[in-house]
Amino acid sequence: MKEARKVPFLAMAVAFSVVLGYVELLFPMPVAGAKLGLANLAVLLVLYLWETRDAFFVTVARVLLSSLLFGGFSAFWFSMAGAVLSFWVMVLFKKWDVCSIVGVSMAGGVCHNMGQLLVACLVVEDIRLVSFLPVFLVTGLMCGCAIGLLARFLLPYLDRKL
Numbered sequence: 001m002k003e004a005r006k007v008p009f010l011a012m013a014v015a016f017s018v019v020l021g022y023v024e025l026l027f028p029m030p031v032a033g034a035k036l037g038l039a040n041l042a043v044l045l046v047l048y049l050w051e052t053r054d055a056f057f058v059t060v061a062r063v064l065l066s067s068l069l070f071g072g073f074s075a076f077w078f079s080m081a082g083a084v085l086s087f088w089v090m091v092l093f094k095k096w097d098v099c100s101i102v103g104v105s106m107a108g109g110v111c112h113n114m115g116q117l118l119v120a121c122l123v124v125e126d127i128r129l130v131s132f133l134p135v136f137l138v139t140g141l142m143c144g145c146a147i148g149l150l151a152r153f154l155l156p157y158l159d160r161k162l
Contacts, residue, residue, distance in 0.1 A: 013046050013058045014058050014061045014062055014065065016041075018062055021062065021070070024039065029139065037112060040086065040112070043062070044090065044101065046058050048094070055087065063080050067080075082114075084115070085111045089107050090107060093108075101151050102152055106141050109142075109143050113139065113140040116136075117130070
């Protein structure tokens with residue numbers, strides 16, 4: 001029964017993450033490139049409800065669609081770097097069972113920002129961009145914590161419905 005609901009759920013997760021990514025654009029951040037990580041809520045839920053490859057599909061589909069709809073070519077590379085680094089760190093933290101879903105989300109939030117900062121340093125060819133690191137760490141931890149708490153609240157409800 002659960003497998004029959006997989007494709008519609010993943011499609012809704014991709015759509016949900018794209019919408020959350022758009023909503024995120026409406027909130028100004030103190031530093032260019034820092035993100036709230038709202039779209040990561042869908043990825044985090046899929047990571048805990050389905051398989052790793054399903055969550056990776058949602059991650060890549062979200063970045064592709066969001067870049068096409070709202071960003072552009074350069075936004076694609078920044079988003080993809082942050083999303084893929086964040087995704088694999090969350091997978092490892094979950095697999096190693098070193099923390100709760102909140103900790104997994106916080107690690108993902110920090111790594112998403114680090115991935116984008118790394119791409120920015122490479123594109124601009126200026127290592128001084130690393131000076132944004134403290135702000136990116138704080139926003140990644142705070143936003144990751146909020147997303148993780150929300151995921152922890154939603155996870156049991158969604159698990160019962162699947």
